[in-house]
Amino acid sequence: MRLRQLRIIRNQNGLTQQQVAEALGISRSAYCGYETGRRSLDIDTIAKLSKFYNLSIEKFVGKILPDYVYDDMYYEDQPDTRYLSQLTKEERDLIVKYRIMKAEGKSNITLKSED
Numbered sequence: 850m851r852l853r854q855l856r857i858i859r860n861q862n863g864l865t866q867q868q869v870a871e872a873l874g875i876s877r878s879a880y881c882g883y884e885t886g887r888r889s890l891d892i893d894t895i896a897k898l899s900k901f902y903n904l905s906i907e908k909f910v911g912k913i914l915p916d917y918v919y920d921d922m923y924y925e926d927q928p929d930t931r932y933l934s935q936l937t938k939e940e941r942d943l944i945v946k947y948r949i950m951k952a953e954g955k956s957n958i959t960l961k962s963e964d
Contacts, residue, residue: 852883852884852886852890852913853884854912854913855883855884855898855913856884858902858912858913859884862902866880866881866884869898869901872897872901873894873897873898873901890913892948892949895909895910906945906949907942907945907946910945910948911941911942911945
């Protein structure tokens with residue numbers, strides 16, 4: 850999945866891929882992989898990027914979340930929720946908080962379907 854928002858954030862800050870890659874301690878081609886979707890961002894890289902751009906993790910992820918698309922996942926009698934950009938801010942914030950949560954915290958959360 851291509852993360853065009855990474856390129857937009859980088860360009861808004863007047864930076865080259867090489868400059869961002871050096872700040873992350875990776876090669877330019879590795880960083881390019883994030884922007885083009887050949888590589889997936891892990892939580893450590895997200896944390897480094899948010900610190901590099903002087904944004905909280907929540908704000909940084911909020912800027913790149915519109916690029917993430919759910920697989921064909923529909924919920925009966927609910928609006929199309931395949932695209933994160935269609936979620937409310939509260940829903941996106943919950944996703945961000947869950948993604949940065951430690952494994953033991955995630956294991957305490959159970960999603961129950963309403964019958």
